[in-house]
Amino acid sequence: xxxxxxxxxxxxxxxxxxxxxxxxxxxxxxxxxxxxxxxxxxxxxxxxxxxxxxxxxxxxxxxxxxxxxxxxxxxxxxxxxxxxxxxxxxxxxxxxxxxxxxxxxxxxxxxxxxxxxxxxxxxxxxxxxxxxxxxxxxxxxxxxxxxxxxxxxxxxxxxxxxxxxxxxxxxxxxxxxxxxxxxxxxxxxxxxxxxxxxxxxxxxxxxxxxx
Amino acid sequence: xxxxxxxxxxxxxxxxxxxxxxxxxxxxxxxxxxxxxxxxxxxxxxxxxxxxxxxxxxxxxxxxxxxxxxxxxxxxxxxxxxxxxxxxxxxxxxxxxxxxxxxxxxxxxxxxxxxxxxxxxxxxxxxxxxxxxxxxxxxxxxxxxxxxxxxxxxxxxxxxxxxxxxxxxxxxxxxxxxxxxxxxxxxxxxxxxxxxxxxxxxxxxxxxxxx
Numbered sequence: 001x002x003x004x005x006x007x008x009x010x011x012x013x014x015x016x017x018x019x020x021x022x023x024x025x026x027x028x029x030x031x032x033x034x035x036x037x038x039x040x041x042x043x044x045x046x047x048x049x050x051x052x053x054x055x056x057x058x059x060x061x062x063x064x065x066x067x068x069x070x071x072x073x074x075x076x077x078x079x080x081x082x083x084x085x086x087x088x089x090x091x092x093x094x095x096x097x098x099x100x101x102x103x104x105x106x107x108x109x110x111x112x113x114x115x116x117x118x119x120x121x122x123x124x125x126x127x128x129x130x131x132x133x134x135x136x137x138x139x140x141x142x143x144x145x146x147x148x149x150x151x152x153x154x155x156x157x158x159x160x161x162x163x164x165x166x167x168x169x170x171x172x173x174x175x176x177x178x179x180x181x182x183x184x185x186x187x188x189x190x191x192x193x194x195x196x197x198x199x200x201x202x203x204x205x206x207x208x209x210x211x
Numbered sequence: 212x213x214x215x216x217x218x219x220x221x222x223x224x225x226x227x228x229x230x231x232x233x234x235x236x237x238x239x240x241x242x243x244x245x246x247x248x249x250x251x252x253x254x255x256x257x258x259x260x261x262x263x264x265x266x267x268x269x270x271x272x273x274x275x276x277x278x279x280x281x282x283x284x285x286x287x288x289x290x291x292x293x294x295x296x297x298x299x300x301x302x303x304x305x306x307x308x309x310x311x312x313x314x315x316x317x318x319x320x321x322x323x324x325x326x327x328x329x330x331x332x333x334x335x336x337x338x339x340x341x342x343x344x345x346x347x348x349x350x351x352x353x354x355x356x357x358x359x360x361x362x363x364x365x366x367x368x369x370x371x372x373x374x375x376x377x378x379x380x381x382x383x384x385x386x387x388x389x390x391x392x393x394x395x396x397x398x399x400x401x402x403x404x405x406x407x408x409x410x411x412x413x414x415x416x417x418x419x420x421x422x
Contacts, residue, residue, distance in 0.1 A: 002301045006308035013309055017316025042313050044268055045284040049310045051264040052288025054257065059295070061253060077242050081250035088254025095262050103258075105219055106251060113223040113408070114248040116401050117230040123398035124234060130391070140384050147388025152396055172389055175347050179354025180386025182330045183379075186355075187362050189326030196315035196322075207311050208304055 007202045014200035017042060061085075084110075147172060212415050224412045227405055284309075354382040 020027055020035040027033040062085070068078040084106075091103035098104070130148070133141050154169045156162075198204040212220075229244035269285055272278040287309055293302040334355050337348035360372065361379030368376045 002304065006304040009305065009308035010312035010315070013312030014316040014319075017313050018319050020316075021320040041280070043317070044281070045287065046310055046313050047264055047268055048281065048284035049288045049291065049306050051260055051269065052285065053291045053306075054260060056291060056294060058253065058257060077246040080243060081246040084247050084250025085254040085257075088251050089257055092255070092258035092262075095266075098258060098262065103255075107255060109219040109223045110226060110247065110251050111255060113227050113405075114230055114244055115252075117227045117405050118248075120398055120402035120405050121230060121233060123395065123402050126391075126395050126398060130395075140380060143381060143384040144388040144391065147385045148392035148395065151389050151392025155396055171347075172385060175350050176354050176382045176385040177389040179351045180358055180383045182334055182351075183355050183358030183362070183383070184386070185326045185330050186359065189322040189330075192322040192326075193319050196318040199311060199315045200319075207307060 003205075003208060006208060007205070011200055011202060013042065014196070018200075212419060214419075217415060217419055220412050220415065224409055227409060231405075353378070358382045358386075 017039070020039050023029070023035045025035060027035040027038050062082065065078040065081050068074040069082075088103065088106060091101065091106070092098045130145060133145065150165065150172060151169055153165050154162075158165065195204065199207070226244050226247070229240040232238055233241040269281065269288075272281045273285065287306040290306045291303045293299040334352060337351065339345050339348055357375045357379035359379070361368075361376040361383065363376075366372055
C-alpha cells in the first residue's frame with residue numbers, strides 16, 4: 001500500500017498527461033472533459049504541491065541554523081542568515097511592500113551586488129581552469145580553447161582584424177556551435193523521455209526513497 | 212545623491228569587497244556576506260513565490276473564486292508536511308507520486324516536441340545549394356549527425372564509426388569552446404560592472420564630502 005498506490009498514481013497521471021497531448025479538444029473523445037482544461041488543472045496541481053512543499057525547505061534551513069546558534073564559531077554567521085531571512089519575509093509580507101521600502105532596498109543593495117560579485121568572481125576561477133586545461137596539451141583541449149579565444153577576441157577592438165574575427169565568430173556560432181548544441185539538445189530530449197517513461201512504467205523508483 | 216542612498220551604496224560596496232576578499236582566501240568577511248545572501252535570497256524567493264504562486268493559485272481560488280476542486284492539490288501539498296514525522300513520512304509519497312507522474316507525462320511530449328522534433332526539423336529543413344548558405348547547411352547536418360554518433364554507444368567506435376565520432380567530438384569541443392568563451396566574457400562584463408560601481412561610489416563619496 002505504501003509503495004504500490006503511489007506507483008499506480010504515477011502511471012495513471014503520467015499516461016493521462018501523455019495522452020492529452022494527442023487529443024486536442026475532447027480528452028479521449030469524452031464529451032465533458034477538455035484536454036486543455038485537464039492539462040491546465042493538473043499542471044496547477046504540480047504548482048500547488050510545489051509551493052506547499054516550500055515550507056519543508058525553509059524549515060530545514062531554519063532548523064539547521066538555529067542548531068548552529070549553539071556552536072560558538074558558527075553562531076554569528078547563522079544569526080546573520082536568520083536575520084536576513086526574517087527581515088526579507090517581514091518586509092515583503094504585503095504585496096505592495098515588495099516594490100518599495102526596506103524589501104526593495106535590501107534587494108538592490110544586498111542581493112544584487114553580492115550575486116553579481118559572486119558571478120564575477122567566477123571569471124578568475126574560469127581563467128585558472130582554462131590555464132590548467134591548456135596545460136593538458138591535447139588536441140581536443142586546444143580546439144576548445146582556440147574557439148573560446150576567437151569568441152572572446154570579438155569583444156576587443158582590433159581594427160581591420162576585427163572584421164575577419166567577427167566573420168569567423170559568426171561562422172563558428174552558426175555552424176559547428178549550432179550543430180553541437182542541437183545534438184546535445186536532442187540527446188537531452190531522448191534522455192529525459194527515456195527517464196520519464198521509466199518513471200511512468202515503475203522501473204525507476206528512487207524518487208520514493210526507502211522504507 | 213542623498214545621505215541614505217550613499218549609505219545603501221556603501222553597504223553594497225562593502226559587500227562587494229567582502230565577496231572579492233575570497234580571492235585571497237576564505238575569511239570572516241566572505242563568510243558574513245555569503246550567509247547574508249543565503250538568508251536574504253531565501254526570504255526574497257519565499258515572499259516572491261508566496262505572492263506569485265500561493266496567493267493566486269491556492270488562496271484566491273479557494274477563498275475568492277469558489278473553485279473547491281483545488282482542495283485536492285492543496286491537501287496533497289499539505290500531505291508533504293508529513294515528512295516532518297518519521298512514522299507518517301510515507302504519506303508524502305502520494306503527493307510526490309502526483310507531482311512526478313504529471314511532470315513525467317508532460318516531459319515526454321514537451322521534450323520530444325521542443326528539443327527533438329523541432330531541432331531535427333530545423334536541421335533537415337535547410338536548402339542544400341552550392342553557395343555559402345548551402346555549404347553551411349551541409350556542414351550543420353554533418354556536424355549534428357557526427358555529434359550524435361559520438362553519443363551512440365551501441366556500436367564500437369572503430370573504422371568509419373570511429374572517424375565520424377572523432378569528427379563529432381571535434382564539433383562538440385567547438386560548441387563547448389564557444390559556450391566557454393561566452394561565459395568568460397559574461398563574467399568579465401559583470402566584473403567590469405562591479406569595478407565601475409566601486410569607482411562610482413568612491414567618486415560620489417568624494418563629491419558628498421566636498422572633495
